[in-house]
Amino acid sequence: MSGKIKYIKDIPDLEGKRVLLRASLNVPIKDGMLVDDFRILRALETIEFLKEKGARTIIISHIGRDPKETLRSVYNHISKKIELDFVEEVIGDEVEKSVSKMKNGDVILLENLRSNIGETTNDIQFTAKLASNADLYINDAFAVAHRAHSSLVGIPRFLPSYAGLLFEYEYKNLSRAISPTQPALFILGGAKFSTKQPLVEKFVEIYDHVFIGGALVNDFYKARGWEVGRSKTSEFPVKLEHLLENPKIVLPIDVTVISLSGKSSNKKPNEVKPDEMIVDSGPETLKNLETLIKKSSFVLWNGPLGDYKMGFRGSTERVANIINDNNVPAVVGGGDTVALIHAAGLVDSFVFSSTAGGAMLEFLLTGTLPAIEALQASTK
Numbered sequence: 001m002s003g004k005i006k007y008i009k010d011i012p013d014l015e016g017k018r019v020l021l022r023a024s025l026n027v028p029i030k031d032g033m034l035v036d037d038f039r040i041l042r043a044l045e046t047i048e049f050l051k052e053k054g055a056r057t058i059i060i061s062h063i064g065r066d067p068k069e070t071l072r073s074v075y076n077h078i079s080k081k082i083e084l085d086f087v088e089e090v091i092g093d094e095v096e097k098s099v100s101k102m103k104n105g106d107v108i109l110l111e112n113l114r115s116n117i118g119e120t121t122n123d124i125q126f127t128a129k130l131a132s133n134a135d136l137y138i139n140d141a142f143a144v145a146h147r148a149h150s151s152l153v154g155i156p157r158f159l160p161s162y163a164g165l166l167f168e169y170e171y172k173n174l175s176r177a178i179s180p181t182q183p184a185l186f187i188l189g190g191a192k193f194s195t196k197q198p199l200v201e202k203f204v205e206i207y208d209h210v211f212i213g214g215a216l217v218n219d220f221y222k223a224r225g226w227e228v229g230r231s232k233t234s235e236f237p238v239k240l241e242h243l244l245e246n247p248k249i250v251l252p253i254d255v256t257v258i259s260l261s262g263k264s265s266n267k268k269p270n271e272v273k274p275d276e277m278i279v280d281s282g283p284e285t286l287k288n289l290e291t292l293i294k295k296s297s298f299v300l301w302n303g304p305l306g307d308y309k310m311g312f313r314g315s316t317e318r319v320a321n322i323i324n325d326n327n328v329p330a331v332v333g334g335g336d337t338v339a340l341i342h343a344a345g346l347v348d349s350f351v352f353s354s355t356a357g358g359a360m361l362e363f364l365l366t367g368t369l370p371a372i373e374a375l376q377a378s379t380k
Helices: 038-052 072-078 093-100 124-131 150-157 165-178 193-206 216-223 283-295 314-325 335-343 358-366 370-378
Strands: 018-022 056-060 085-087 107-110 136-139 161-163 184-188 209-212 255-258 264-267 277-281 298-302 330-333
Touching: 018 038, 018 150, 038 056, 038 072, 038 107, 038 165, 038 335, 072 107, 085 093, 093 107, 124 150, 136 150, 136 370, 150 370, 161 165, 161 370, 165 330, 165 358, 184 193, 184 283, 193 209, 193 216, 193 358, 209 216, 209 283, 216 277, 277 283, 277 314, 283 314, 298 314, 298 358, 314 335, 330 335
Parallel strands: 018 056, 018 136, 056 107, 085 107, 136 161, 184 209, 184 298, 298 330
Antiparallel strands: 255 264, 255 277
């Protein structure tokens, strides 16, 4: 039987301890500049907590998918907020030298974990080398807790392990979303319905209503035999007949489309032409959503409702404002959704804004994640 997760606040004394902190610093970067720093802002709370307690904090994280990508831009951004050093290695002599020189309250950031293949393969020798520089381990990277990587599931085998402030916050608030206060509304947007269908199947039994938006709804229209034109749909056919008949499923009753010439207009979903593309929910749909939100005691939201990459952010921002204006307890997650809400200055309007995307969906579906189980096993 796995033990309970231990949290950073359970550690009696952090002064002088070498702490290996797995943070979530995978932020979008363009031309060397950060596009959105929401994850960094959330990570700072644990970093500052450790610094104040006199710990010697060694931050590890990944960025992007290319092993050649660097955390240098992230370091430059964080260094404007707290004092820290950057080491251009993950393991090796330079890391050991830097750690040996640390004083109480010092912070260093190591290079991109994925620059070493041992991270994604969960190589035991790489893991042991990482762990050898620390006295204890703190996981504050819930956003990647669904990955069975060295820094997430391997290190707890070597060091006393705890969840950081952000990890605890994510875990407890998303657990709340699995058993919400009724009446509850689940708003699901984005794309890739095949990966989200199991979640719809589960939550339609738990929540009073499940609103399907974004590109996901195109599969429902297609299943009804309606024209979806050039709209994004699932690569493979999906069976939706049973969901179409479920009264808890709510679909947009009007949509925004664009023609080949780039002209946009609102129309009923069964009036879409072959040369048009559905890119957002329409105004009548937003009125329906507003009514549902006002009646709800809890709202869970994952995924943007429009094609934000093409500039269609209207419905996503409108829903965020409706939730804010009516003070409805809400949990929002998904990298794209939170980034849009953060950019609109509304992220603090929510009871909880998750830094997680895929990890959030997997946790909501299964109630656990590989990194959670690794922390639980570490306490045995």
